[in-house]
Structure formats: C-alpha cells, structure tokens
Amino acid sequence: MGRVLVQTESRMPDKPEFELTDQDFKFIQWFMHKHAGIYFSDRKRTLVYGRISRQLRRLRLKRFAEYRTLIEQDSEERICFINCLTTNKTQFFREYHHFDFMEKVLISEWAQQGKRNIRIWSAGCSTGEEPYSFIASLHTANALEQFDSIEITATDLDTRVLEVAEQGIYDEEALKAIPIKYLKPCFVKGIGRHSGKIKVRLGLQKMIQFQRLNLLENWSFEQRFDVISCRNVMIYFDKKTQQELITRFHQQLSPNGVLFIGHSESMPADFDGFHHLGHTIYVKK
Numbered sequence: 001m002g003r004v005l006v007q008t009e010s011r012m013p014d015k016p017e018f019e020l021t022d023q024d025f026k027f028i029q030w031f032m033h034k035h036a037g038i039y040f041s042d043r044k045r046t047l048v049y050g051r052i053s054r055q056l057r058r059l060r061l062k063r064f065a066e067y068r069t070l071i072e073q074d075s076e077e078r079i080c081f082i083n084c085l086t087t088n089k090t091q092f093f094r095e096y097h098h099f100d101f102m103e104k105v106l107i108s109e110w111a112q113q114g115k116r117n118i119r120i121w122s123a124g125c126s127t128g129e130e131p132y133s134f135i136a137s138l139h140t141a142n143a144l145e146q147f148d149s150i151e152i153t154a155t156d157l158d159t160r161v162l163e164v165a166e167q168g169i170y171d172e173e174a175l176k177a178i179p180i181k182y183l184k185p186c187f188v189k190g191i192g193r194h195s196g197k198i199k200v201r202l203g204l205q206k207m208i209q210f211q212r213l214n215l216l217e218n219w220s221f222e223q224r225f226d227v228i229s230c231r232n233v234m235i236y237f238d239k240k241t242q243q244e245l246i247t248r249f250h251q252q253l254s255p256n257g258v259l260f261i262g263h264s265e266s267m268p269a270d271f272d273g274f275h276h277l278g279h280t281i282y283v284k285k
C-alpha cells in the first residue's frame with residue numbers, strides 16, 4: 001500500500017474516502033501536463049482529489065492506483081479522467097470588449113479588405129457560450145448578409161462540454177449574462193417540458209462546427225482563420241506550452257488575423273508577431 005494522502009496547503013478531508021498517495025498525485029500532475037498541457041501545482045491537491053473522487057465513486061474503487069490501471073488501459077476512461085480535471089467555467093458574452101470590437105471595428109475592416117468568407121475559431125469553447133456569442137454578435141450586427149460565408153469552428157478537449165455545446169440549450173439563468181439586444185434575434189425561450197431553458201436559434205446554431213481537439217496535438221485545418229479566440233484556456237498551461245501555442249496560433253491566422261486571449265493571460269514578452277491593440281486583442285503583423 002502506498003502512503004495515504006498528504007495534506008498540502010489546502011485542506012484535505014480528515015478521513016479520506018479514497019487513497020491518493022504522493023506518487024499518485026505526481027502521476028496525475030505528469031499525466032495532465034503531458035496530455036492536456038494543464039499544470040496542477042501541489043496546492044491544487046484538494047481540488048484534484050475532489051474531482052477524481054466522483055470517478056472513483058462511480059467505479060466503486062477505493063484507491064487511485066486502481067483507477068490509474070484503468071486509465072492506462074482504456075482510452076474511454078482516459079477521456080473521462082481528463083474531462084473530470086478540466087475547468088469549464090464560461091458564460092455568454094464573457095469579456096464583452098471582444099464582441100464589441102468585432103461589431104464596431106472588425107466587420108467593417110473585413111468589408112474594406114474585400115473579404116468574402118470569414119472564419120473564426122473558438123479554441124477551448126467549453127459548453128458553447130463563447131462561439132454562440134460570436135454568431136449572435138455577427139448576426140445582430142447584420143454581418144451574415146455582408147459575406148458569402150461565415151464559419152465558426154469551436155473546439156475543446158473535453159467531450160462532456162462539447163455534448164452540451166452541440167445541444168445549444170441552457171438554463172434561463174444564462175440570460176442574465178446576455179445583453180438585451182441579442183436576446184430576441186438569437187435565442188428562444190423553452191415552453192412545456194423545456195420551460196426554464198433557452199435555446200440558440202436553429203439557423204445560428206447550424207453555423208457552428210463543434211469538434212474535439214487537443215490544442216497540444218496536431219491541428220489539421222486546411223485554411224487559416226480571421227479570428228482565433230483562445231480565452232481563459234492558456235492560463236492553465238505552463239509558460240513553454242503557452243509560448244508554443246501562441247506561435248502556432250500566429251501561423252494559423254490569415255494576414256491581419258486577430259487573436260483574442262483572456263483578461264488574465266498575456267503575450268510572451270519576446271514574441272513580436274502581433275500588434276497589441278489593447279484589451280487582450282492582438283493583430284497579426
């Protein structure tokens with residue numbers, strides 16, 4: 001038997017329901033960093049314990065070591081394990097300045113540049129609120145009629161959140177985050193057994209392609225994007241992974257393409273491939 005739970009800075013339960021040894025925790029740190037780019041410091045041990053507990057309970061296991069064997073053998077279980085350790089917090093129109101910038105600046109610039117097809121990538125889209133906010137923003141600003149096509153590709157590593165995203169159905173609570181001008185044109189309220197829910201209008205929903213993609217692996221996009229939005233994702237990665245990702249995003253953008261990152265994320269100081277327009281908006285040089 002390995003050593004039983006060691007308490008780090010945060011509080012672990014006094015009588016842990018499951019065994020998670022130091023060695024187990026080190027394995028989790030290594031595994032998540034290697035496979036998802038996500039780094040859990042020692043301080044995150046309680047959080048990790050809480051999240052994997054649900055999996056162990058589901059499988060009626062008592063020790064993480066048993067779960068580790070499963071993860072190593074079964075690719076489905078590996079996905080469940082990664083899913084349970086990702087942080088998926090999101091909301092509609094989060095960090096509104098990006099949507100405002102698209103409506104007030106980007107759409108007219110695209111028209112002036114004579115662009116006919118617009119391609120947007122929401123990388124790390126979680127449950128879909130981000131890509132749906134992009135399409136709602138473009139629709140409300142009458143951009144859908146101005147271009148021959150607008151395609152939004154929305155990707156995430158976590159298969160659970162992608163299932164929610166594909167449905168496009170949310171609790172009415174989500175309405176609180178949606179500015180009023182987008183409500184009627186872009187969302188419908190559920191009735192009958194769907195009361196208490198809202199749904200993205202079908203025509204808009206169909207414009208988004210959801211797919212599983214691990215940002216650390218190869219991307220097989222045939223074309224470049226006019227906008228890449230990777231917000232509140234890189235914050236979980238270490239510096240080296242962030243730098244590599246920024247370089248790859250730069251390559252994946254069309255000339256004058258725009259990168260949006262999250263408010264607590266930053267561009268590596270020595271990377272000079274972008275003009276910074278302020279407010280975490282970067283334009284490819």
Ligand SMILES: C[S@@+](CC[C@H](N)C(=O)[O-])C[C@H]1O[C@@H](n2cnc3c(N)ncnc32)[C@H](O)[C@@H]1O
Pocket residue numbers: 035036037038086087088089090091094123124125126127130155156157158161213214215216230231232233236262
């Ligand atoms: C906090 S959410 C951000 C959602 C949205 N972009 C926003 O700002 O509201 C982070 C998302 O990144 C995803 N993620 C984490 N590591 C990833 C990886 N290696 N590849 C792709 N997605 C990843 C998680 O599954 C999660 O859904």
